[in-house]
Amino acid sequence: MTEPRWLTPEQLCAWKKLIAVVELLPGTLESQLQRDSGLSHFEYFTLAMLSEAPDRTLRMTSLAAQTNATLARLSHVVTRLEKRGLVRREACAEDRRATNAILTPAGWTTVEAAAPGHVGTVLATVIDPLTDSDVADLDRVMGRILEVLDPSHIMVGLLPTDD
Amino acid sequence: MTEPRWLTPEQLCAWKKLIAVVELLPGTLESQLQRDSGLSHFEYFTLAMLSEAPDRTLRMTSLAAQTNATLARLSHVVTRLEKRGLVRREACAEDRRATNAILTPAGWTTVEAAAPGHVGTVLATVIDPLTDSDVADLDRVMGRILEVLDPSHIMVGLLPTDD
DNA sequence: GTACAGTAGTTGTAGCAACAACCAATCAAG
DNA sequence: CTTGATTGGTTGTTGCTACAACTACTGTAC
Numbered sequence: 001m002t003e004p005r006w007l008t009p010e011q012l013c014a015w016k017k018l019i020a021v022v023e024l025l026p027g028t029l030e031s032q033l034q035r036d037s038g039l040s041h042f043e044y045f046t047l048a049m050l051s052e053a054p055d056r057t058l059r060m061t062s063l064a065a066q067t068n069a070t071l072a073r074l075s076h077v078v079t080r081l082e083k084r085g086l087v088r089r090e091a092c093a094e095d096r097r098a099t100n101a102i103l104t105p106a107g108w109t110t111v112e113a114a115a116p117g118h119v120g121t122v123l124a125t126v127i128d129p130l131t132d133s134d135v136a137d138l139d140r141v142m143g144r145i146l147e148v149l150d151p152s153h154i155m156v157g158l159l160p161t162d163d
Numbered sequence: 164m165t166e167p168r169w170l171t172p173e174q175l176c177a178w179k180k181l182i183a184v185v186e187l188l189p190g191t192l193e194s195q196l197q198r199d200s201g202l203s204h205f206e207y208f209t210l211a212m213l214s215e216a217p218d219r220t221l222r223m224t225s226l227a228a229q230t231n232a233t234l235a236r237l238s239h240v241v242t243r244l245e246k247r248g249l250v251r252r253e254a255c256a257e258d259r260r261a262t263n264a265i266l267t268p269a270g271w272t273t274v275e276a277a278a279p280g281h282v283g284t285v286l287a288t289v290i291d292p293l294t295d296s297d298v299a300d301l302d303r304v305m306g307r308i309l310e311v312l313d314p315s316h317i318m319v320g321l322l323p324t325d326d
Numbered sequence: 327g328t329a330c331a332g333t334a335g336t337t338g339t340a341g342c343a344a345c346a347a348c349c350a351a352t353c354a355a356g
Numbered sequence: 357c358t359t360g361a362t363t364g365g366t367t368g369t370t371g372c373t374a375c376a377a378c379t380a381c382t383g384t385a386c
Binding site: 327328329330331332333334335336337338339340341342343344345346347348349350351352353354355356 | 358362365366368372378379385
């Protein structure tokens with residue numbers, strides 16, 4: 001085995017901060033959504049993706065890709081959302097293997113109601129502490145990391161538009 | 164209800180990238196550690212904290228603080244690590260309510276063996292894609308976000324030193 | 327048309343984390 | 357010393373995710 005590389009003090013310091021954010025941020029978002037809207041972040045995200053889709057409808061496979069989930073995980077989650085009346089399933093006419101997930105009116109109401117609180121949390125925890133130039137740096141640095149983590153750029157559309 | 168604030172396009176773009184990193188990075192670290200060392204990231208982190216502590220010993224409460232875990236979660240994890248012979252418990256002499264967690268020799272060997280692979284993954288996914296100036300920006304921006312997420316700076320010591 | 331590989335999705339199971347209930351030891355007040 | 361509050365830690369339950377097995381359908385080759 002070759003002598004392993006190590007991090008410089010500057011790299012270590014930055015790394016520690018990144019890992020701390022990675023550990024703490026999901027919990028913050030999760031608990032706000034859970035408390036204010038009774039949704040996990042993944043559930044919110046799933047509803048949000050559907051709310052932006054044409055006819056508020058997406059194939060399970062494509063919804064799984066947009067939410068960065070496995071089909072199995074998505075299937076379980078959609079089952080729960082279906083039981084709560086926020087989403088319904090429908091057989092796909094063109095390909096009878098396929099299933100469409102459709103946002104119900106109740107689901108639309110739910111995601112519309114949840115969005116402002118969620119965005120408020122994002123603003124408070126991430127955006128407001130940063131200057132415009134910080135935001136630009138964040139964008140650039142995360143972009144470089146993503147080139148490694150997600151070379152095919154599957155993670156794209158997020159958050160619903162307000163309008 | 165007041166008109167909710169929204170993100171500017173630049174902010175939204177940076178936010179999307181941050182959230183993508185936050186979603187993808189843990190899985191990458193997790194699977195490397197699981198595959199190469201049979202440890203979850205949290206287990207590795209727990210062992211790493213102990214390996215840096217004086218006498219490789221820490222009170223459960225203080226270990227929980229350093230790993231950003233609840234006492235309940237830590238207790239379960241230490242039980243598992245104890246069954247694997249990587250950690251042992253010992254009643255605390257000064258305060259008989261307290262329990263010390265102690266890294267065993269086998270635990271030390273395990274964390275020493277796991278560290279290079281883990282650090283290699285960190286380098287490959289996060290550090291190497293960045294310039295020195297990117298690293299400095301990352302440090303500054305994450306620092307600002309952490310001021311909100313973790314004002315008391317509990318998350319500090321990480322990763323073992325090589326030596 | 328039928329055999330076979332690949333695609334779409336569901337479901338069962340096992341393992342881990344969050345939450346809450348719980349026990350034991352300490353500390354402070356009278 | 358004994359009551360009550362606090363701290364330190366463990367354990368049981370519940371819910372969610374990963375993994376693997378399975379069904380069902382499609383398309384292609386023969």
